[in-house]
Amino acid sequence: MTPVTQRPSDTPDAGTSAADTPDPDSPTAPAEDAGAAGGKAGSRRIFRGRRRAWLLAGLALVVALVVAGATVPINKVIQAPGPTWNVLADTSDGADQDLLTVTGTDTYDTTGALRMTTVSVSGCPGYPVTFFMLVDAWLSSDKTVLDRDQVCPESLTAEQVEEVNQAQMTSSQDAAVVAALMETGQASRMILTIAGTADEQAGVGVQAGDVLESITTADGETTTITSYPQLRELMTTIPPGTPLTLWVDRDGTDVDVELTTIDPQDADGDGEPDSEGSLLGLSLSARADSDVEASFGLSDVGGPSAGTIFALGIIDEITPGDLTGGKDIAGTGTIAVDGTVGAIGGIKQKMAGAQQDGSNYFLAPAANCNEVVGNVPDGLEVYAVGTLHEAVRAVEAIADDDTSDLLTCEAVLAGD
Numbered sequence: 001m002t003p004v005t006q007r008p009s010d011t012p013d014a015g016t017s018a019a020d021t022p023d024p025d026s027p028t029a030p031a032e033d034a035g036a037a038g039g040k041a042g043s044r045r046i047f048r049g050r051r052r053a054w055l056l057a058g059l060a061l062v063v064a065l066v067v068a069g070a071t072v073p074i075n076k077v078i079q080a081p082g083p084t085w086n087v088l089a090d091t092s093d094g095a096d097q098d099l100l101t102v103t104g105t106d107t108y109d110t111t112g113a114l115r116m117t118t119v120s121v122s123g124c125p126g127y128p129v130t131f132f133m134l135v136d137a138w139l140s141s142d143k144t145v146l147d148r149d150q151v152c153p154e155s156l157t158a159e160q161v162e163e164v165n166q167a168q169m170t171s172s173q174d175a176a177v178v179a180a181l182m183e184t185g186q187a188s189r190m191i192l193t194i195a196g197t198a199d200e201q202a203g204v205g206v207q208a209g210d211v212l213e214s215i216t217t218a219d220g221e222t223t224t225i226t227s228y229p230q231l232r233e234l235m236t237t238i239p240p241g242t243p244l245t246l247w248v249d250r251d252g253t254d255v256d257v258e259l260t261t262i263d264p265q266d267a268d269g270d271g272e273p274d275s276e277g278s279l280l281g282l283s284l285s286a287r288a289d290s291d292v293e294a295s296f297g298l299s300d301v302g303g304p305s306a307g308t309i310f311a312l313g314i315i316d317e318i319t320p321g322d323l324t325g326g327k328d329i330a331g332t333g334t335i336a337v338d339g340t341v342g343a344i345g346g347i348k349q350k351m352a353g354a355q356q357d358g359s360n361y362f363l364a365p366a367a368n369c370n371e372v373v374g375n376v377p378d379g380l381e382v383y384a385v386g387t388l389h390e391a392v393r394a395v396e397a398i399a400d401d402d403t404s405d406l407l408t409c410e411a412v413l414a415g416d
Contacts (some may be wrong), residue, residue, distance in 0.1 A: 002164050018279055068328050072096045074130060075122030077151045078137045079144045081353035084330060085298065086113040087313035100310075102317045104292040110316050112324030114395075116306035117345035117353050118352070123148055125158035142352040151345075165302025172303075173296050176310035178288045178337040179388050182227070189226040190337060194248070201281035204259045210248035212284065217354060218243055228286050229338040235261070236277035246280075258308075262407035286337040292318065305344035307335030308363065311388050323376060325399025330354035331363030331391070337386035343367035348375045355380045362400050363391055369409035386410045 043083065088110045090098040123129040137143040148154065152161050181187035194210040216222040225231050238244070240263045248255050261278035294314050309331050316323040332350050334342035344350075347368045354362050355377040364372050366384040376382050383398075383406045385391040390407075397403050 032038060035056065065153075066295075074128075075123075075148050075154075076129050076134060076145045077121060077148050078129055078133060079146065079151075079349050080120040080122070080137075080140075081142050081349045081356060082118035082120040083300075084115040084117050084353050084357045084359070086115050087296070087309055088112070088316060088324075099297050100313045100317060101297070102292065102294045102314060104290070105318055107317045108320055109322075110324070112323050112326040113328040113330075113359070113401075114309050114313050114316065114324060115328070115330035115354060115357065115359055116301075116309040117350035118301060118303075118306075119331050119349045119353075121151060124152035124161055125156070142345070142349060144348060162302065168304040169298075169302045169306070172305075172307040172334065173294070173310055174285075174287070175335050175337050176307045176314060176367060177292070177294045177337050178286055179307075179339045180294075180311040180314035181288040181290050181292055182317070182337075183311070183339060183388050183392065184319055186292055186318060187290035188226075189289040190286045191289055192225060192231065192284045192286055194226060195285050198262065198279075198281035198283075200262045201259055205257045206246070206248065206259075206282065208248060210250050210255070210257075212246060212282075213249055213254070214247045216245040216247065222247075227286070227338070231284075231340075232275075235279060236275065238278050240264075240278040242278060242282075266406050304334045305332050305346075308333035308341050308365075308385070308388065308391055311335050311339075312391055315392060323395050323399065327361060327398050328359045329355075329361045329363065329395060329398055330359035333363070333365040333368075333391075334386070335388060338399040341365050341367075341385050341387055341391060347371045351375065351380060351382065352377055363394055366407070366409075366412050369412040372409040373413060382409060383407060384409050 048242050072210070072266050083098055087100045090100075122133065133324060134145060137145050156164070178187070178190060182190070192212045194206050194212060195208055197204065197206060212225050212231075214222050214224045214232075217238070223234055225234075238261055240261055242261045244259055244261060247256045248257060259280065262278055262281045264275045293309075294317075296310065312323070312331075319370055319413070330350075331354075332344050332347065334344060336342065347364060348371060351362055351364075351372070360379065360381060362380055362382045363385050364382050366386040369384055372384075381403065383394050383403070385394055385407075394403075395407055
């Protein structure tokens with residue numbers, strides 16, 4: 001009998017029924033085993049955790065940048081329009097105090113306004129500048145960003161900056177008085193007092209407080225000194241190294257002092273002297289030979305740039321009539337005892353401040369005209385002046401509504 005070999009059956013093994021075999025297409029069948037399902041769920045939890053961590057880190061970075069941008073000081077200075085003051089205002093106009101007080105001569109009622117203008121400065125000691133403030137300044141047409149060393153070097157403390165500003169303000173006021181009295185004829189002579197000497201003239205025999213009376217050259221010609229401009233003109237005719245005899249009043253006694261003139265300074269370092277002739281090498285202060293005195297009630301403002309407006313205010317006070325004609329006129333510019341109007345900083349901000357406070361007219365130093373053109377606010381008429389005499393004539397023309405002959409900055413730059 002032939003043996004029968006049993007082949008493996010395609011049917012399930014014993015003990016296993018067809019019903020027990022998992023059907024992957026069955027809706028009730030598990031799609032994957034438990035280990036695979038747990039792994040994917042864990043991956044999703046890890047991803048969500050990492051995403052949350054990145055979001056928190058990004059938020060923390062944004063907060064840190066905002067805090068830094070609002071608090072960390074930056075070594076820049078921002079100039080913005082500052083307040084203006086009408087130097088003609090007094091308590092009868094509602095001012096807290098008389099801004100200008102003149103004594104020693106007759107004074108007259110004034111109307112209108114002569115506004116001194118200022119610049120608000122951030123970035124000097126005590127007034128830090130932050131990144132967000134810089135962004136605001138960059139986006140503003142009325143603000144300017146400068147390197148700090150151009151305004152208040154880091155070597156100076158807040159107290160030193162304040163001392164310098166107040167000293168400049170006092171000097172400006174003193175010069176304004178002299179210039180105004182000379183312009184109006186209420187003084188005919190300047191008294192020049194020696195305050196110190198240059199290093200080259202140490203030991204020549206002058207003393208602080210000596211009043212310069214006259215100068216005698218080697219040929220015996222004597223010139224009586226009556227004003228600083230006259231002295232300066234004289235010195236342009238005397239070469240460096242010239243021996244001179246100075247006659248000074250020392251506590252009521254005439255004293256002669258011998259000295260030799262020195263080379264003019266080269267302040268800009270271009271190898272050329274700043275002036276012709278020579279220098280005495282003496283530091284001089286000037287005051288008018290007059291009993292008229294003026295004081296200004298501004299204690300929280302510093303710098304030299306209000307000198308021209310101070311001088312105009314004094315002139316309006318001590319001369320009959322109404323200089324401004326009731327007009328609101330603002331301006332700026334340093335003033336020298338000889339009446340020269342000098343350049344200032346922040347002219348753009350000062351024009352903006354004047355316009356914001358209601359001025360229709362503005363007097364600008366001719367030396368600032370390159371910064372004036374292109375930056376004049378709408379509605380503000382700007383005229384250039386180089387001397388106190390020109391400033392007086394400009395105010396009179398504005399008062400008379402006849403400004404056709406006044407010099408504009410466009411004309412100055414064109415060389416007209």
